[in-house]
Structure formats: C-alpha cells, structure tokens
Amino acid sequence: MDLKGEVVLKSQLFGKSVLTCLVFLGMGSCGPARSVPLNEEDLLAPLIDTDTSGLKESPSPAQALGLRIGVEKKFLRTFYSSTRDGDRVYLAQNVYPMRTTQNEIYLNRALPFSPSNFTSKNIFFAFTQDLLQSTIINASVSHALISGSNQKIYFPDSYIICHDLNQNIWLVSVTDILKKSFYLLSEVNTHIFLLNLTLANSLKIEIKIYFRIVKE
Amino acid sequence: MIYLCVSFFLFFSGCGGSSEKSTEHTTQSSRQSPESDLASFVPVPAGGGGNFIESYSKLSLGLRVVPEAADGSDSNRPDPQFNWAAVANAEEASWDETGGVFHRKIFLVDPESSLPEHKRHLFFVWPENPWGSPIRSASFTHRIVSPLNHRRGTLNPMPVWHDLENQTWFIPISEIFRASENYKALDASGEDTQIIHIDLILENGLSVPVEIRFQAIGPIPDIRHELHPVPPSPNAVEFVKSISREGRVVRIESWTNPSSRPFTLWVRAQTGRQALKLHTEIQMSEYTPRGDGPPLGPHLRSQNSSAELSVTQIVAEHGGPGGESEESSDVGNQWVSFTLKAAEVLYLYWRANPSVGVRDCLIPPPQIIPMSWLEIFPQTFSRVLNIPIGVWQDRPDPLRPPAYHTQNMTHHSRVVGGALQGNWEGEVRLVHPFTSQQEATRANAPGSSREYRVLWSSALQEALVAESFNPALPSYYCQGIFRDN
Structure with a gap:
C-alpha cells in the first residue's frame, strides 16, 4: 500500500493537516505510519486533571518526559487490522493525572482498555523527543506487572518505539503490548512499562511508567 | 508501651x-x-x-x-x-x-x-x-x-x-x-x-x-455452603435408563457469596478407591419345553452388566436453578474454574457419565419359540368283535387319538433394576479472582502455605444406590451400558 497516498487521502477526507510517523523498518514491532491530526477534538477531556504538583523548576527525567496519553481512532474500518494504516492518533491536550518522581511515573487513573479485537480505539503513550537538553535517538520499552498476589512478572519481549518526527514525539502503543499478555488483563494488576531511552549525548535513561487498566 | x-x-x-x-x-x-x-x-x-x-x-x-x-x-x-x-x-x-x-x-x-x-x-x-x-x-x-x-x-x-x-x-x-x-x-x-x-x-x-x-x-468472606438432595428417579428402571442416556447428577450444592467482590471456585473430581460402577440387572424370562406337556415357565433369571462411570461434568448455574448456565465437561482429574460473582448464589451440579471405552450393550429383542408337546392320556383297550380298540380316557372323544400341541412361547429380557455404586472424590477451592491457576491448584503439601482456601474436599463421596443390588449375580454376556433400551 502506498502509505503516502493513504495519508494524502485522509488529509483530503478530513480537511486537516496530517503528519506522518516515521517508521523504523525492520525494527521489531514498531508499527507502520500513523497520521496524527493536530488540535483535534480532545477525546480524553473527561480525564483532565489539574494536578500539577509534579511540576517544579528543575524537572526530573520522568517529569521532563512530558508523558501524554493518545487515543487512536478508527475511521475507515470497523474491525481491527494488523496494518492499522487507517488510524489516527489524538493526543490529549491536557496532562493526564499522574505522579512523577525522579525516574517513575504513576498514572492516577486506570487506562480504558478494550480487550476485544473489535476495539474502537487504541491507547498510546506519547512523549517528547527532547529530553534533558538532548534528544532521544533510540527508545525501547519492556513490560512487567505486579499481580494481585504481588508476584512480579517480567515479559521478555522488548519493543521498539515509533518516532513521529513531524510532531517530535515518540509513540508507544499500549494496546499492542498489553494484548500480548491478554490473559493477565486483570484490573487488579499494576502494569509497568520500562522505557529505555538513549539520548544523543550517549546518556541512557530508564523510566518506569506504572499504570492500571479498566476494561471497557 | x-x-x-x-x-x-x-x-x-x-x-x-x-x-x-x-x-x-x-x-x-x-x-x-x-x-x-x-x-x-x-x-x-x-x-x-x-x-x-x-x-x-x-x-x-x-x-x-x-x-x-x-x-x-x-x-x-x-x-x-x-x-x-x-x-x-x-x-x-x-x-x-x-x-x-x-x-x-x-x-x-x-x-x-x-x-x-x-x-x-x-x-x-x-x-x-x-x-x-x-x-x-x-x-x-x-x-x-x-x-x-x-x-x-x-x-x-x-x-x-x-x-x-x-x-x-x-x-x-x-x-x-x-x-x-x-x-x-x-x-x-x-x-x-x-x-x-x-x-x-x-x-x-x-x-x-x-x-x-x-x-x-479484603479477607475471603465466609462462603455459605448448602448441600441439596438429588431428585430421585421414579423407579429403578428409570434410574438405570436415565444414567445410560444422560449420566447422573450425583451431587448438588450451592455456594453463596455474601460479599460485593467476585471470587473464583476451582473444582476437580477424581475417581475414588472403588471406581464408580453402574450395575444393571437384566432379567430374562424363559420357558422350558416338555415333550409330554405344555412348557414350564416362565423362569426368571437375572444377570449383571457393569460399566464404569466417572464424574466428568459440572454444570454451574449462576443465581440459582434456572439461572445463567455454564458447563465444564472435563473435570475428571483436572481443575476447572467458575466465577462466584458478587452477592450471588452459585449452584454446582456434579454429573457422572460413562467412562471412555465403556461398551454399548443391547437388550435382545423378544424371541418367539414354538414349543410342541404330545399330551399323554391313559389308553385302555376294549375288544369289539374281537378287535382291540384303544380308548383314551379323560378325553371328550375317547376314540380320537390326541394330537401334538404347539404354542409360541416368548423369551424376553428386560432391565429390571440397578445401582450406582462405588465412590469418587471432589474438591472445591476458593481463591481471589487474580490468583493464578498454578497457585490455586497447587498440591496441598502438609505444612505448606497456599493461596487458596479449601471449601470442600471429600475423601470419598458415596454414590447413589437405586435399590438393593446383589453383586453375586452371574455376568451378562455384554458388560456395558444399555442406552437404547
């Protein structure tokens, strides 16, 4: 499929400016291009939180990451498709309620998650490419969880993260990663995404994102 | 302090x-x-x-x-x-x-x-x-x-x-x-x-x-448990026939969750020390021919046919009888789980079914056998004009010789009773819904800590006996169950 042609088509369809996520071809599970409309409706408006207590003058790496939540909306298809090239990602314009420490982020609210393949939307983590006066040049994520029995389960796979050069953001498909551990999608579990970031200045940073899900 | x-x-x-x-x-x-x-x-x-x-x-x-x-x-x-x-x-x-x-x-x-x-x-x-x-x-x-x-x-x-x-x-x-x-x-x-x-x-x-x-x-609440009587069959014949056709519920119980949280029940059935056996008593009705008189009988003769049964199926009904039904059809020697929802009564029906490999037997159709005999009447001889003439006594026509009699006699077999004997074991464990199967079904080693709570564990669960059954009966030629009779 002509990816650029698809993007242009969408641009015409929706009359919005669209940007394209750069694809790291042949790099693990990094998904194909996604078109990202700017200033679209904020699907996560009900989730806006005014908690800004984590902000301070010298932000920690976790704070500087500028984590936002994105929602991928299906437009042209009813069913989930592995190509996902008809999807668009909406980024919440507001800060999702979260706590940040030096290298940890905890989402105060459970992420809505549809375990069915007929899901209407996918959830993304999006974060800045500029971090601590440098630039993230490589990013991967691995998954662990703390079960209801307090067992800590590590999943061996590591996933390459998509880099959207046009928006200067990196995108992690939460849905894609959680689907691989479908049988553990209990709402009692605490999921941990461990981000491994490599900066242009060769600095390596690890940031943990703690979150839980609520099944829709 | x-x-x-x-x-x-x-x-x-x-x-x-x-x-x-x-x-x-x-x-x-x-x-x-x-x-x-x-x-x-x-x-x-x-x-x-x-x-x-x-x-x-x-x-x-x-x-x-x-x-x-x-x-x-x-x-x-x-x-x-x-x-x-x-x-x-x-x-x-x-x-x-x-x-x-x-x-x-x-x-x-x-x-x-x-x-x-x-x-x-x-x-x-x-x-x-x-x-x-x-x-x-x-x-x-x-x-x-x-x-x-x-x-x-x-x-x-x-x-x-x-x-x-x-x-x-x-x-x-x-x-x-x-x-x-x-x-x-x-x-x-x-x-x-x-x-x-x-x-x-x-x-x-x-x-x-x-x-x-x-x-x-929170702590696991006190789950109320009740055992309910298994409805009896109207008679022994129906008892055996229904087992042959659709198995037999051998235990009915209910679990009541008083809390606002769901839990998971892990259940398992196992064969006991004596395998669960369905004994079917087949009664044969036969006649014995005689050459000089009508057949004797009917003679009733009973034989036994046995078949092994296993508790392999559990049907769960959420909210009580008639509620949403959920079935697990392979609980024999392996664990299966059911969700005990918040504030609900869950009924479990344990069902025994014929084990794998049990033969299907048939009751032979009625067999009609003609039986003939010649009645013997005392005969005396009289001389008429010096000619000896035989006279059959006690006959209406004493000069007419008796004829051979033939009568169709029916040999038939039928199921007249039976029993389900032997024993089985079962276990029900209650766990939090997030407890893994591995934790929930872990062997109960003495002194080991475990994640589950045993709600019911029977050493041996005696099975039903429909009527008294004589185990000394001779064996029927076919050992199995009689589905179509």
Whole structure:
C-alpha cells in the first residue's frame, strides 16, 4: 500500500493537516505510519486533571518526559487490522493525572482498555523527543506487572518505539503490548512499562511508567 | 508501651474525629495493653490555623507498611522490632511531593487465611520527627476510587495513633475500613484504589498533607455452603435408563457469596478407591419345553452388566436453578474454574457419565419359540368283535387319538433394576479472582502455605444406590451400558 497516498487521502477526507510517523523498518514491532491530526477534538477531556504538583523548576527525567496519553481512532474500518494504516492518533491536550518522581511515573487513573479485537480505539503513550537538553535517538520499552498476589512478572519481549518526527514525539502503543499478555488483563494488576531511552549525548535513561487498566 | 490516640475537633482544624472515637480507641488500647499509662491518652488538639505546606519531601517522611509482631503478642500496634530498611526494600512504592503510591497490594488481615503473612495486622507507620519539627497531631481521611473513577467515602477525619514509646505514629489499616460506613474490609477489592489523606501538624505550626494510594484486598468472606438432595428417579428402571442416556447428577450444592467482590471456585473430581460402577440387572424370562406337556415357565433369571462411570461434568448455574448456565465437561482429574460473582448464589451440579471405552450393550429383542408337546392320556383297550380298540380316557372323544400341541412361547429380557455404586472424590477451592491457576491448584503439601482456601474436599463421596443390588449375580454376556433400551 502506498502509505503516502493513504495519508494524502485522509488529509483530503478530513480537511486537516496530517503528519506522518516515521517508521523504523525492520525494527521489531514498531508499527507502520500513523497520521496524527493536530488540535483535534480532545477525546480524553473527561480525564483532565489539574494536578500539577509534579511540576517544579528543575524537572526530573520522568517529569521532563512530558508523558501524554493518545487515543487512536478508527475511521475507515470497523474491525481491527494488523496494518492499522487507517488510524489516527489524538493526543490529549491536557496532562493526564499522574505522579512523577525522579525516574517513575504513576498514572492516577486506570487506562480504558478494550480487550476485544473489535476495539474502537487504541491507547498510546506519547512523549517528547527532547529530553534533558538532548534528544532521544533510540527508545525501547519492556513490560512487567505486579499481580494481585504481588508476584512480579517480567515479559521478555522488548519493543521498539515509533518516532513521529513531524510532531517530535515518540509513540508507544499500549494496546499492542498489553494484548500480548491478554490473559493477565486483570484490573487488579499494576502494569509497568520500562522505557529505555538513549539520548544523543550517549546518556541512557530508564523510566518506569506504572499504570492500571479498566476494561471497557 | 504507651499509645496516644489523637482526636480532633472539626471547628478547630477543619478535620478530626469525634471524642467518642477517641475514647473508643483509648479504651481498646488500654484493654489490650494493661501496662499502658492511661494518663498518657491525652487528646491533642490539632494545630488549627497552621500554615499549609507541601514542600516537605514525602519520601523522607519514612512511611512504611509494617506488620504486627510475628509472635502475635500485640495485634494493636506495629512490630516494635521491625527493621525500617528491610520493610522499605520489601515495598514497591513511588513517592513524590504529594505523597506515595504503593504498587504492592496490601492484604487486610484474614484470620482464616492459610498464608501467615495474611493473618497479621498491618499498619502505616512513620517516625514522629521526620523533618526536624516533631509531629504534634495527625488525622486522616479515607476515600475509595473505583476503576471507573467513581469516588466513595466520606471526608470525616479519623484519628491517628501515636506510639510514644517507639516514637512513631501509625494507622492500623484494618481500622481504616472499620470506620468506613459503606465500604468495609470485606468490600475491599484490588480493583479499587484506596486513598488516605493524612494531615500532619508539626510543632512549628505547619500543616503537611500526605496522600497515600494503595490497593487493598479484603479477607475471603465466609462462603455459605448448602448441600441439596438429588431428585430421585421414579423407579429403578428409570434410574438405570436415565444414567445410560444422560449420566447422573450425583451431587448438588450451592455456594453463596455474601460479599460485593467476585471470587473464583476451582473444582476437580477424581475417581475414588472403588471406581464408580453402574450395575444393571437384566432379567430374562424363559420357558422350558416338555415333550409330554405344555412348557414350564416362565423362569426368571437375572444377570449383571457393569460399566464404569466417572464424574466428568459440572454444570454451574449462576443465581440459582434456572439461572445463567455454564458447563465444564472435563473435570475428571483436572481443575476447572467458575466465577462466584458478587452477592450471588452459585449452584454446582456434579454429573457422572460413562467412562471412555465403556461398551454399548443391547437388550435382545423378544424371541418367539414354538414349543410342541404330545399330551399323554391313559389308553385302555376294549375288544369289539374281537378287535382291540384303544380308548383314551379323560378325553371328550375317547376314540380320537390326541394330537401334538404347539404354542409360541416368548423369551424376553428386560432391565429390571440397578445401582450406582462405588465412590469418587471432589474438591472445591476458593481463591481471589487474580490468583493464578498454578497457585490455586497447587498440591496441598502438609505444612505448606497456599493461596487458596479449601471449601470442600471429600475423601470419598458415596454414590447413589437405586435399590438393593446383589453383586453375586452371574455376568451378562455384554458388560456395558444399555442406552437404547
């Protein structure tokens, strides 16, 4: 499929400016291009939180990451498709309620998650490419969880993260990663995404994102 | 050892427990700790009007989750011997400027638990002087946030305990739920987020708020169990026939969950010491021919045909008989699970079915056999004109010789009774819904701790006997079940 042609088509369809996520071809599970409309409706408006207590003058790496939540909306298809090239990602314009420490982020609210393949939307983590006066040049994520029995389960796979050069953001498909551990999608579990970031200045940073899900 | 329970007055600080609450705590403490000095239970007014400040590092508060002493000597306070560093390492928590989040789940005390760590009371504990100015008073409020972000709980401040001897402040975690009006320990679900907002008033007059978020898992409630009679068959024949056709329910039970949380039942059936056998009594009706008279009979002769049955199927009905049905058809020697939903009655029907490899037998159709005989009548001879003439006595026509008689006799077989004998074993285990199958079905090694609670475990479950059955009967030529008769 002509990816650029698809993007242009969408641009015409929706009359919005669209940007394209750069694809790291042949790099693990990094998904194909996604078109990202700017200033679209904020699907996560009900989730806006005014908690800004984590902000301070010298932000920690976790704070500087500028984590936002994105929602991928299906437009042209009813069913989930592995190509996902008809999807668009909406980024919440507001800060999702979260706590940040030096290298940890905890989402105060459970992420809505549809375990069915007929899901209407996918959830993304999006974060800045500029971090601590440098630039993230490589990013991967691995998954662990703390079960209801307090067992800590590590999943061996590591996933390459998509880099959207046009928006200067990196995108992690939460849905894609959680689907691989479908049988553990209990709402009692605490999921941990461990981000491994490599900066242009060769600095390596690890940031943990703690979150839980609520099944829709 | 000296505890101090602090009460607060709403008009004074905008938060605080009632004096009744304070008295209750004080009384309880003095009862549990006879050596306590009652004079030390002095209500300390909250530092009303204190400046609100959030800049204190909440991580440096040093708040920990600490159990009661392992020897069970005092369940009303945290273990005074606990190692702060070790406790911190065991926790998985994130701290920022507003407070902390415990990622490890906190199990509320469950006296019936088989896990020793779940039998111990837990406390939030922190030192009395973490920031250079001692904490003068403290209170907390409790809220619950569901996964869908519905908030529950009241903002009534509750008192915090002060352990003067060990120079710590603490909150018994079970106390948090005891004081809550509509959300008790049994309601505590791991899906919910518990939020404790602690207000600390320091000696220097500053007020420091600390928010603690955690997931609490309440104790497993008392699940009510009832055994229900299995409806009898109208007669032995129907009993055997119905088993042959569709198996037989050998146990009916119900489990009632009084709590607002779901649980998982893991069930398993096993063959007992004596295999479960369906004995079918086949009765044959036959006649014996005679050459000189009508056949004798019918002669009734019984034989036995046996077939092995296994409890392999469980049907669960949610909400009672007629409710939503769920079936597991392979429970023989392997575990299957059913969800015991919140506040529901779950019926389990254990069904025995013919084992794999059992033969199908047929009752032969009725067999019609003609039987002939020649009746013997006394014959006398008379001479008429010197000619001997035979005369059959006792016949209407004494001069007519008797003819051969032939009669069709029917040999038939039929099922007249039977019994289901032998035994089987079953087990039902109750676990939290998040407990893995591996944990839930782990072998019950003596002395080992386990994640499950055994609700029912039968050594041997005797099966039904439809009617008295004579095991000494000779064997029928076909050993199996009779589905089509």
